Amino acid sequence: MSTTLDxxxxxxxxxxxxxxxxxxxxxxxxxxxxxxxxSLLLAVGVxxxxxxxxxxxxxxxxxIFFPVVLLIVSLYFYTKSKDNxxxxxxKLVIKKMVEYVDPSFTYNSxxxxxAQEYVNSSLxxxxxxxxxxxxxxxxxxxxxxxxxxDITTETDQDKKIFNGLFLVAKINEAYACGTYIWTxxxxxxxxxxxxxxxxxxxMPEVYDVTIDDADFKKYxxxxxxxxxxxxxxxDSSRRNGMMNLIEYMNRPIGISFVMGYCYVxxxxxEDILDAGDYYPDEKEVLKAHFAILxxxxxxxxxxxxxxxx
Numbered sequence: 001m002s003t004t005l006d007x008x009x010x011x012x013x014x015x016x017x018x019x020x021x022x023x024x025x026x027x028x029x030x031x032x033x034x035x036x037x038x039s040l041l042l043a044v045g046v047x048x049x050x051x052x053x054x055x056x057x058x059x060x061x062x063x064i065f066f067p068v069v070l071l072i073v074s075l076y077f078y079t080k081s082k083d084n085x086x087x088x089x090x091k092l093v094i095k096k097m098v099e100y101v102d103p104s105f106t107y108n109s110x111x112x113x114x115a116q117e118y119v120n121s122s123l124x125x126x127x128x129x130x131x132x133x134x135x136x137x138x139x140x141x142x143x144x145x146x147x148x149x150d151i152t153t154e155t156d157q158d159k160k161i162f163n164g165l166f167l168v169a170k171i172n173e174a175y176a177c178g179t180y181i182w183t184x185x186x187x188x189x190x191x192x193x194x195x196x197x198x199x200x201x202x203m204p205e206v207y208d209v210t211i212d213d214a215d216f217k218k219y220x221x222x223x224x225x226x227x228x229x230x231x232x233x234x235d236s237s238r239r240n241g242m243m244n245l246i247e248y249m250n251r252p253i254g255i256s257f258v259m260g261y262c263y264v265x266x267x268x269x270e271d272i273l274d275a276g277d278y279y280p281d282e283k284e285v286l287k288a289h290f291a292i293l294x295x296x297x298x299x300x301x302x303x304x305x306x307x308x309x
Contacts (some may be wrong), residue, residue: 007290010100011283018092019281025085026280032078039074042067089275094135094289101293104139111136112149113166121166121263122180122203123254125188129156133166135273141297142306145170148264148296150272164267165292167299171308173260177226178204179233181242183252187221213239219246233257233308241302249295255303262308264299268292 046064090109098107112133118124131153138147148167154160180203182188188203190196206223209230216239224230246253254265273289300306 005101005294007287010097010290011286014096014100015093015286016281018096022085022089022092022280025081025088026275029078029081029085032074032081036071036074036078039067039070043071085280086275089280090135093275093280093286094273094293097290097293098137102139102141102297105137105141105296106139108136110134113147113151113168117168117261117263118151118153118166119201120258120261121168121254121256121265122178122188122201122258123182123256123263123265124153124162125200125203126161127155127199127201128153128161130154137293137296141300143309144300144305146296146300152271162265162267163269163271164265165272165295166266167264167296169262169264169300169303169305171257171260171262171305175229175233175257175308176259177224177229177257178206178259179209179222179224179226179230179257180206181220181222181234181255183219183246183254184221186252186254187223188254189223209234211239216243219243238304238307241304245299245302248298257308262303262305264303266295266299 043064046067087109094109095107098105113136115131118131131151133149133151136147136149138145140146146167146169148165150164151166152160152163180188188200189206190200204225206225207227209222209224209227211217211220211222211231211234213236216234220242222230222234242253242255249266252267254263256263272292279285
């Protein structure tokens with residue numbers, strides 16, 4: 001990653017020239033959305049008049065036909081224009097940001113990290129009913145092969161379990177055990193047999209690992225299937241990197257090293273890398289996207305994964 005990444009220059013030189021067309025697409029989408037709302041209100045108004053006896057049934061068909069047809073047409077064009085806007089936003093904004101962060105990275109707006117990788121990590125173990133993902137990025141950074149994406153998992157009551165950035169990096173297959181590092185208070189360990197068998201996804205039997213580092217222990221809890229491998233991975237440099245990450249992001253983080261892979265889960269309350277609802281050129285939103293994308297190489301650097309090849 002370049003050490004001279006400058007968001008303001010990138011915003012002015014690269015993003016702003018694309019914004020007129022995106023704002024026009026956004027206005028078109030909003031116009032069709034307003035038309036759909038008005039036509040729905042008209043249809044409801046006709047039904048209310050019918051219920052009060054203000055109009056006769058004979059007059060109903062022509063009165064209800066127009067708003068219903070308008071509603072169908074406007075919903076169709078609203079959906080189509082919204083999809084076109086989202087596709088162009090990803091291409092003209094997110095893809096260009098990815099290329100600016102590192103030209104060697106590849107981006108696929110519709111791709112996602114696999115559900116099996118999410119499960120294998122054991123970083124978010126609560127059973128889920130639905131999983132979606134987008135904004136897939138892959139590449140090689142400092143000789144470390146990685147891929148990542150936005151992932152959202154939900155219960156069958158549409159309650160979010162995880163929403164955020166999920167990264168997978170290849171490390172040496174010699175690290176064949178499982179070591180799991182959770183921010184304290186966010187451990188994914190069972191509180192009861194009910195948790196273990198009905199609420200949590202399966203994972204190997206693990207044991208607490210004692211780390212002789214008072215500062216590190218303020219932030220993290222470590223469990224592993226093999227303590228000797230865990231302590232070997234968590235040397236002082238890597239521990240410091242993990243503490244740097246949690247202080248830099250000011251949010252919990254989960255990291256695991258499982259059978260030759262490193263997994264990282266970074267939760268966000270809001271959906272990440274999505275367009276603003278009305279103002280695609282809103283600078284603070286774009287700056288937040290940029291910060292998330294620059295977080296990818298920072299994670300790889302702070303975890304010193306090039307030392308685990």
